[in-house]
Amino acid sequence: MQSNLPDPSLIRGMTQRRLGRRDALRVSGLSAFAMALAACGVKGTGSTTPSAPAPDAVAKYWAGKTSNGTVNFANWPLYMDPEQPELKKFTKATGVAVKYQEVIQEMGPWFAKVQPQLAAKQSIGYDLMVITNGIQFKQFVDSGFLAPLDHSKLPNYVANADPSYAKEAFDPGNVYTIPWTSGMTGIAYDPKKITRPITKLADLWDPAFKGKVGMYSDTQELGNFGMMALGIDPAKSTPEDWKKAAEKLKEQKAAGQVRNYYDQSYVDALGKGEVWITQAWSGDIFQKNVSDGTDFKFVIPEEGGTIWTDNFAIPITAQNPVDAIKLMDFFYEVENAATLAEYINYVCPVPAAQAKIKEHAAAASGDDKSALEAVAASNLVFPTQADYAKLHYFRDFATPAEQQEYQSIFEPIVLA
Amino acid sequence: MLAPYLLILPGGLWLLLFFVIPMVTMLSLSLQQGDIVSGYVFTGHWQTYVDAVVNYRTQLVRSLIYGAVTTVILIVLAFPVSYWIAFYGGRRKPTYLFLLLLPFFVSFVLRTISWRYILTDEGMLLGPLKSAGLLPDGFNILGTPVAVIGGLVYNFLPFMVLPIYVALERIDPRVVEAARDLYADPATAFRKVILPLALPGVFAGVLMTFVPASSDYVNSAVLGSSSTTMIGQVIQSQYLTSSNYPTASALSFTLMAVLLVGVFAYARALGTEDVMKVAAR
Amino acid sequence: MTQVVEEAPAVAPRRSRLTGGRALSIYSWLIIAWLMLPVLIMILFGFNDTPGRYNQTWEGFTLKWYGRVFALDELTKALVISLVVAVLTAVFAGALGTGIGYALGRYRFRGSGTVNLIMFATMSSPELVMGASLLTLFVSLGVGLGATTITIAHIMFSISFVAVVVRARVLTLDRSVEEAAADLGANPWTTFWRITFPIIMPAVMSGMLLAFALSIDDFVVSNFTAGTTTTFPLWIWGATRVGLPPQVNVMGTLIFVGGVLIAVVSSVRSRPRKNS
Numbered sequence: 022m023q024s025n026l027p028d029p030s031l032i033r034g035m036t037q038r039r040l041g042r043r044d045a046l047r048v049s050g051l052s053a054f055a056m057a058l059a060a061c062g063v064k065g066t067g068s069t070t071p072s073a074p075a076p077d078a079v080a081k082y083w084a085g086k087t088s089n090g091t092v093n094f095a096n097w098p099l100y101m102d103p104e105q106p107e108l109k110k111f112t113k114a115t116g117v118a119v120k121y122q123e124v125i126q127e128m129g130p131w132f133a134k135v136q137p138q139l140a141a142k143q144s145i146g147y148d149l150m151v152i153t154n155g156i157q158f159k160q161f162v163d164s165g166f167l168a169p170l171d172h173s174k175l176p177n178y179v180a181n182a183d184p185s186y187a188k189e190a191f192d193p194g195n196v197y198t199i200p201w202t203s204g205m206t207g208i209a210y211d212p213k214k215i216t217r218p219i220t221k222l223a224d225l226w227d228p229a230f231k232g233k234v235g236m237y238s239d240t241q242e243l244g245n246f247g248m249m250a251l252g253i254d255p256a257k258s259t260p261e262d263w264k265k266a267a268e269k270l271k272e273q274k275a276a277g278q279v280r281n282y283y284d285q286s287y288v289d290a291l292g293k294g295e296v297w298i299t300q301a302w303s304g305d306i307f308q309k310n311v312s313d314g315t316d317f318k319f320v321i322p323e324e325g326g327t328i329w330t331d332n333f334a335i336p337i338t339a340q341n342p343v344d345a346i347k348l349m350d351f352f353y354e355v356e357n358a359a360t361l362a363e364y365i366n367y368v369c370p371v372p373a374a375q376a377k378i379k380e381h382a383a384a385a386s387g388d389d390k391s392a393l394e395a396v397a398a399s400n401l402v403f404p405t406q407a408d409y410a411k412l413h414y415f416r417d418f419a420t421p422a423e424q425q426e427y428q429s430i431f432e433p434i435v436l437a
Numbered sequence: 438m439l440a441p442y443l444l445i446l447p448g449g450l451w452l453l454l455f456f457v458i459p460m461v462t463m464l465s466l467s468l469q470q471g472d473i474v475s476g477y478v479f480t481g482h483w484q485t486y487v488d489a490v491v492n493y494r495t496q497l498v499r500s501l502i503y504g505a506v507t508t509v510i511l512i513v514l515a516f517p518v519s520y521w522i523a524f525y526g527g528r529r530k531p532t533y534l535f536l537l538l539l540p541f542f543v544s545f546v547l548r549t550i551s552w553r554y555i556l557t558d559e560g561m562l563l564g565p566l567k568s569a570g571l572l573p574d575g576f577n578i579l580g581t582p583v584a585v586i587g588g589l590v591y592n593f594l595p596f597m598v599l600p601i602y603v604a605l606e607r608i609d610p611r612v613v614e615a616a617r618d619l620y621a622d623p624a625t626a627f628r629k630v631i632l633p634l635a636l637p638g639v640f641a642g643v644l645m646t647f648v649p650a651s652s653d654y655v656n657s658a659v660l661g662s663s664s665t666t667m668i669g670q671v672i673q674s675q676y677l678t679s680s681n682y683p684t685a686s687a688l689s690f691t692l693m694a695v696l697l698v699g700v701f702a703y704a705r706a707l708g709t710e711d712v713m714k715v716a717a718r
Numbered sequence: 719m720t721q722v723v724e725e726a727p728a729v730a731p732r733r734s735r736l737t738g739g740r741a742l743s744i745y746s747w748l749i750i751a752w753l754m755l756p757v758l759i760m761i762l763f764g765f766n767d768t769p770g771r772y773n774q775t776w777e778g779f780t781l782k783w784y785g786r787v788f789a790l791d792e793l794t795k796a797l798v799i800s801l802v803v804a805v806l807t808a809v810f811a812g813a814l815g816t817g818i819g820y821a822l823g824r825y826r827f828r829g830s831g832t833v834n835l836i837m838f839a840t841m842s843s844p845e846l847v848m849g850a851s852l853l854t855l856f857v858s859l860g861v862g863l864g865a866t867t868i869t870i871a872h873i874m875f876s877i878s879f880v881a882v883v884v885r886a887r888v889l890t891l892d893r894s895v896e897e898a899a900a901d902l903g904a905n906p907w908t909t910f911w912r913i914t915f916p917i918i919m920p921a922v923m924s925g926m927l928l929a930f931a932l933s934i935d936d937f938v939v940s941n942f943t944a945g946t947t948t949t950f951p952l953w954i955w956g957a958t959r960v961g962l963p964p965q966v967n968v969m970g971t972l973i974f975v976g977g978v979l980i981a982v983v984s985s986v987r988s989r990p991r992k993n994s
Contacts (some may be wrong), residue, residue, distance in 0.1 A: 098960040122792060124946075126959050129678035136680060137853075138474060138945045143862030145946045160680075162473045214574070233575060238678075274663060281662045286959040292772065294559040295579065313772060356618055421472045428679060433492050435663075436671045444821035445833060447813030448877050449871055455874040456840050459851035466854045518749050521742040531985065533746070540753045542977035543760060546937045546951045547970050551756030554763070554774065561759075561776075567982055594753065644842070652844030655937060659958075669846050676942065686854060693847045700842055 028169075061312045078244040079169045083342070091118045092344040097145040097331070098123040098285055099305045100201075102364040103312070111351050111421050117344045125151065127284035132157040139166045139213050139338060148339040149348060151201045151331050155415055156424055158198075161334065167197040168335040174346045175199065177353035181371045189330065190417050196327055198332035199349060202304070203368035205401065205412060206242055207326040209291060209301030211321045221297060222322045231277050235290055235299030236270075238282035240335040240431040241415055243270065246300060247431075249413060255327065257415040260423075263430045270434050275406065290319060304367035304402045311364075319401075328368075328404075328412040363396050368404060375403050438490060460693075467686035475688055477682060487519040489687045493671050497692070500535070500668040503582070504651025507589040508597075508643055514590065515597035515642065522598075523605035534602070537595050549588055549659045556660070580662030588656035593649065604638025605631070640707055648696050757974065764967030770959040774897065783964040787972070790965050796953035797969060799865055800934050803949065807872040807933035814873070819925070820918070822881065823888025828969025837878040848875060849942030856943065863945030871943045872933040880925035887921030924989035 075081075091337060094108075101107070101121070108119045124147075125131045131152070135145045152158055153192050161167050172179060178199050192198050210219045215230070225246070237243050245255040247266030258266075273279060280296050288305050290296045306319040333344050333349045351357055358371035359378045369375070375397055382393035401406045418424035439551075468487060471477035490497065522533045540548060555562055556578045566572045578584050608631060616626040653668030668688065676686035761774055767780035788794045818837070822830055840848070852871050856863060891914070899909045937951040944952055954966055 120791075123960065124956060126956075127678070129680075133677045133680045134946060137857050138862040138864070139856075141860050141862035143864070143945075147946070160474050231575075232577070232580070277664070279663050284959060289772075289959065289961060293557050293774070295557065295577070421474060425472060428681070432679060436666060436674055437493055437495055438825070438827065441821035441825035441827045441830070442898070443918060445829075446817075448818040448881065449833060449836075451814055451841060451874060451877060452836050455852060455855070455870055457836065459855040460754075460849075462858050463847075463851040463854045465937060466858065514749065517742055518746045521739075521746045525739055525742060533750075535981065535985070536750050536755065539978065540757050540894040541931075542937075542974045542981075543757050543970050544935050544951050544954065544973070546954050547760060547966070548756050550954065550962065551760045553958075555759055560774070563797060569937070570961055591753070591756075594749070648844055652846050669844075672846060672850060673941070676853060679795075682857070683855065685850065689847045689850045693843065697842070 022262055037177055042324070057324050065162075072232050075392050079171050082337075083169050083171045083174075086343050088117065088343045088347070089341045090116060090344065092149060092341050092348050093122070093147045093350065094119045094345075095122050095124050095150040097151060099127045099288065099308045100151070100331075100365055100367075101361070107352065107357050107361055110357070111348060115347060115351075117347060119348065122147070126286065128153050128155060128157040128181070129239065130284070132160055135166075135336070136160075136164070139164070139336060142338060144338045144340050145336055148284070148341040149334060149345040150334055150336060152198070152334050153329055154189070155239075155329070155330050156418065156428070158191055158332070159418065159424070162192070162197055166268075166337050168339065169196055170199065170335070170340055170346065174343075175350045175353070177350045181355055181358070181373055182355050183370050183372050184372055186330070191330075192332070198334045199353075200370040201329040201331045201352070202327055202365065202370065205303040205321055205326045205328050205368075206245070207235075207301060207319055207321040208298060208304060209306045209317050210298040211291060212316060212318055214294070214297040219318070219320055219321055222246060222324045224298060224301075226276075226278060227274050228276065228278070230298050232280055233278060233295075233297040234273070234278045235287045235296035236273075236279050236282050237287070237300045238284055238435045240428055240435065242300060242327075243282065243435065244427070244431045245413065245415065246270075249322075249324050249327075252324065254413055255416050260430075263427055267430045267434060270431075274434060302367075304365045307366035307401075308364070325411045327415065329415055361378070362402050364392060366396060366399065366402055369402055372403075463686045464690060466682050467690055469683055472681075473680040473682070482683070485683050485687045486691065489684050490691055493668060493688060496666050496668045496671050497688075497695070499666070500651045500692075501695070503586055503589065503657075503667060504647050507586055507593065508647045510586070510590050510643065511593060511597040511646055512601075512639055515594060515601055516639075519601035519605055519635075521640070523602055523608075530606075536601070539599055541595065546655065549592065549655055552584075552588055552591065553579065553659050555609065579660055580665065582661075582665050584656045584660040585665045585667075588660045589650045589653060592653075592656065593646045596645045596649075598663050600641035600645065601635060601638040602636050604641070608634045629679040640703075644700060644703070648700060651696060652692060734928060750806060758848060760967050761971045761974070764964055764971045766967075768964060773964050773967070774961075783968045787965055787968045792948070793950075793953055793957075793963070793965055793969070796948045797950045799947065800950040803865060803869050803872060804930045804933040806869050807876055808926040808930040810869075810873045811876035811880050811929040812922060815925055815929070816884050816918075816922050817875040818877065819881035819921075820888055823885040823891070835908070840878045841877060841882075845936075845938040849939035852939070853942040863943055866948045867943040867945070868940050868947065868949065871939045872929075872936060875936075875939060876932050877928035879928050881921075883925040883928065884918060884921045887918050888900025891917060 025154075073394055100123070105119075105121055106184055108121055111117055131150075138145045152161060172195075178195075182199065186200050187193070187195050207282075208219055208222070208225065214233070224230070225236070236246070241255075244263060247264055247270040248255045248258055250269055251264045251265055253266065281290070283290060283299070283307070285302075287296065287299050287301065288309050291301075291306075292309065292313065301319055303319060306317050309315055310317055333352075335345050339345055352361065353370055353371060355373045355377050358369055359374040359381065362369040363375055363378055363381065378393055378397040382390050382397060385393055396402055404412070416427070418427065438471055465479060466477065468479060469477040469482050470480045470482050470485075518537070519553065522530055526533050543551075554560060557563070558577045558579060559567065563572060563576065563578065567574060567576065612634075613630055616630045621629065650668050651667075654667055654673050657665050657667040658670055669692075672685055672688045672692065675681045675688065679685075763776075764783055765779050765781065766773055766776055767778040767782070768775075769777065818833065821827075822833065849871065852867070852874075853863075856867055861867070895917075896909050896913055899913045900906070904912065934952065936949075937955065940949050940952055940954070948956065952970070954962065957963065957966065
């Protein structure tokens with residue numbers, strides 16, 4: 022206990038009695054009893070064999086569900102203008118109040134946090150959440166934790182979304198999720214500390230930055246960089262590749278390069294000067310520079326970066342799913358998608374937003390104009406086919422055994 | 438004579454349900470196999486323990502070392518303070534004790550984070566020194582064992598001061614006078630009279646600080662880096678990031694066993710009962 | 719009365735003793751200053767006129783955060799949850815712990831050894847392990863996590879502390895007062911409520927205060943048993959990743975001042991009581 026005020030009698034109480042062998046025997050007797058009680062195991066909630074949802078799942082889920090006038094939205098930090106203009110607009114237009122919480126900073130902890138509640142069929146307090154494709158995404162789907170989406174309630178999505186998203190392997194046909202944004206993982210650095218331009222993954226291994234390198238604690242983000250540094254495409258990697266990448270990353274750690282393995286707190290660490298060069302997500306650095314007047318640089322390394330998609334999902338126990346799906350669709354109105362992208366600088370899933378941002382730029386003047394023009398032209402927001410060609414996708418794990426093997430290879434780097 | 442049992446029943450039941458049985462559940466879970474999606478089944482798979490301990494032996498040992506170093510520093514730092522309050526405190530003793538406990542009115546997490554703000558690489562302490570050119574640009578305290586152990590010492594200091602104080606405070610002044618009358622110089626009187634009588638307090642302090650310090654993860658998470666990871670962080674991460682319950686449970690159990698066996702052995706070896714009776718008076 | 723060194727017959731030269739005492743005094747004040755440093759920093763930054771979400775560098779003095787202390791709904795909600803859990807913990811652990819403490823202090827009975835052992839174990843087990851084991855229990859049973867499970871956990875680890883404090887008081891109880899009451903014809907029940915309970919009441923109260931303090935500050939066990947529910951320490955933990963708002967400093971300061979006031983008032987009121 023860290024903080025009690027130890028009463029002297031307490032200290033005495035804790036140390037007074039000597040423990041005898043008979044006590045130990047009693048306890049072991051008790052344990053044997055409870056052991057029998059507890060050996061029943063933990064029940065699973067889903068199946069890991071991929072199966073399509075029942076055809077009537079959508080109808081069944083949405084039957085009888087009505088709007089309650091409120092929605093609780095769990096998102097990541099640095100994913101919206103702090104003034105939340107889009108949410109205000111949504112509330113004004115629909116009368117639905119939005120409670121916006123920046124409670125997700127990494128997928129692993131988020132899944133672990135909500136899993137017991139979802140497994141107990143309990144509300145997690147959120148009706149809408151943004152989750153990244155990857156290991157935990159699959160666990161959410163396989164566990165049956167995500168509500169199947171009723172596309173008839175998503176007219177803007179149907180009309181405006183980039184059709185290529187529906188073909189993504191992690192959720193074909195967008196049965197459970199639709200994209201919030203996509204983004205790239207690359208390298209960010211502080212040009213005040215590092216005077217030469219950073220261009221390569223190998224720079225993360227440069228001894229000049231010993232103890233000042235930040236890496237992700239997410240095993241996929243981390244492993245991807247290890248593999249790409251060796252010229253391996255993560256999406257097509259084999260367990261042999263993982264081991265090689267792990268060696269490469271262990272080398273980096275053993276050399277004292279890595280200050281720490283971070284979740285989204287890497288932005289804070291960069292801001293505080295704890296790291297000079299770090300793995301980073303494309304839009305974060307842009308927003309950090311805007312909000313705090315910093316001048317950090319973000320680059321997609323020559324060897325390539327990764328691309329991922331963060332997706333809207335409705336937890337199956339959501340109390341206000343109708344309001345949640347309304348809000349999802351709201352972000353697919355071209356105007357809203359455009360203003361969001363203008364602020365967060367992540368890949369916009371609505372192609373028509375590019376023209377809209379150009380319109381906004383034409384109407385603006387001065388600094389705003391050039392900033393908006395830059396966003397419309399940015400290949401971080403609207404990547405071209407050539408950009409996509411340079412980007413790597415996450416590895417999709419076919420079986421839990423494969424995923425566990427992956428975890429067991431990269432986890433000890435972060436923790437050990 | 439049903440009365441004591443009736444009195445104990447509600448609280449005892451609570452402890453049985455929410456302390457004893459969870460320990461057994463955890464033991465059971467550590468021997469199960471499976472994954473978070475399809476569930477876990479009891480298979481008596483001891484290998485989990487072997488793998489967990491092999492993979493994370495560095496962190497386990499490091500935690501015990503950090504815990505031990507913290508405890509030793511605590512004894513050295515706390516003894517003079519306890520001595521001062523007990524022998525020089527006079528009527529203000531309660532005030533001094535209160536001052537020592539004052540920081541504890543602020544949340545443990547918040548205090549530790551406050552240290553992070555103070556020690557951060559370009560913060561209020563190091564920032565000016567670096568801009569004055571007194572320290573190299575790359576110098577840092579955060580992320581080093583010094584920061585982590587410093588945080589542990591900071592957070593557990595009162596738990597060492599108080600028991601030593603209690604022991605010292607109970608020393609009969611006549612005993613010391615008698616020593617002086619027998620022409621012991623102050624150093625000898627201290628060594629031969631005060632120190633032995635203070636030892637029970639030191640032992641109690643060790644009991645109260647070593648276990649929480651070794652199993653702590655907040656200090657190393659807030660003030661440390663990848664090279665100061667303690668076993669507590671590994672355990673919490675296995676539970677609350679990887680949802681890898683069997684490995685997490687196996688590690689928890691190993692840690693618990695190591696620490697409790699240590700504590701029991703320590704209590705036995707020192708014959709705590711007799712020694713503590715002195716402190717208890 | 720225990721100023722041993724001062725009162726002992728002078729053997730060593732007086733000057734050196736005084737110097738020793740002064741050195742000790744300076745040292746101890748330095749330690750106290752060191753203990754207070756992060757608290758002062760926390761209080762100071764509650765007055766920082768910071769523009770954005772990062773409250774890291776001093777930007778000038780302001781009182782505005784005190785005006786906006788409850789502006790962050792979720793932080794306020796977390797604080798309320800913490801307070802409710804702590805009050806429930808104090809009440810329940812107070813009742814359950816008093817029962818155990820009273821039984822152990824008053825009666826000799828078979829099984830008391832086991833109870834003592836379990837209490838010793840709960841107080842010396844790492845918090846981390848207790849939290850983790852409760853998580854495994856709740857997961858195995860398939861019950862969800864939330865404020866209820868946090869409260870259950872807090873009561874669990876507080877019971878023993880209450881029991882130990884109460885037991886210590888009961889052990890020093892003067893039995894002759896109760897016997898006198900019995901001689902005067904009071905039945906055991908009356909004797910307990912009219913005589914014994916008022917005597918042990920201060921111990922019960924300090925046990926409950928201890929339980930309250932343990933609960934409101936707990937991070938580790940709550941972290942394992944909370945699910946998506948956030949208590950005050952959990953909220954702070956989550957928020958550090960993206961910068962702590964000044965409201966946290968303000969609330970920390972207010973809790974600090976409130977706690978100190980309560981402690982000072984209660985110690986002044988109980989001044990005549992002997993120390994232990």
